[in-house]
Amino acid sequence: xxxxxxxxxxxxxxxxxxxxxxxxxxxxxxxxxxxxxxxxxxxxxxxxxxxxxxxxxxxxxxxxxxxxxxxxxxxxxxxxxxxxxxxxxxxx
Numbered sequence: 001x002x003x004x005x006x007x008x009x010x011x012x013x014x015x016x017x018x019x020x021x022x023x024x025x026x027x028x029x030x031x032x033x034x035x036x037x038x039x040x041x042x043x044x045x046x047x048x049x050x051x052x053x054x055x056x057x058x059x060x061x062x063x064x065x066x067x068x069x070x071x072x073x074x075x076x077x078x079x080x081x082x083x084x085x086x087x088x089x090x091x092x
Contacts, residue, residue: 012087 009017045053 012084 042053
């Protein structure tokens with residue numbers, strides 16, 4: 001967002017943007033913590049027992065995708081949009 005558009009942003013939008021950036025930073029730090037933990041485990045194997053070191057060249061199966069309930073998601077979206085609509089009418 002350009003700094004000139006700041007005055008056109010509502011407080012709600014500013015709050016959503018700020019919270020999203022905070023959540024993104026938290027997720028980034030969490031991912032870095034996991035990588036540091038994995039590095040520590042690899043270093044431990046390398047120093048103490050290199051023969052038992054995990055083989056990361058083989059692709060893992062990955063996580064299964066969780067099924068989505070599209071009707072429920074649509075109902076949540078509709079409720080959120082209706083709530084925003086009613087809140088915008090209160091200020092008038």
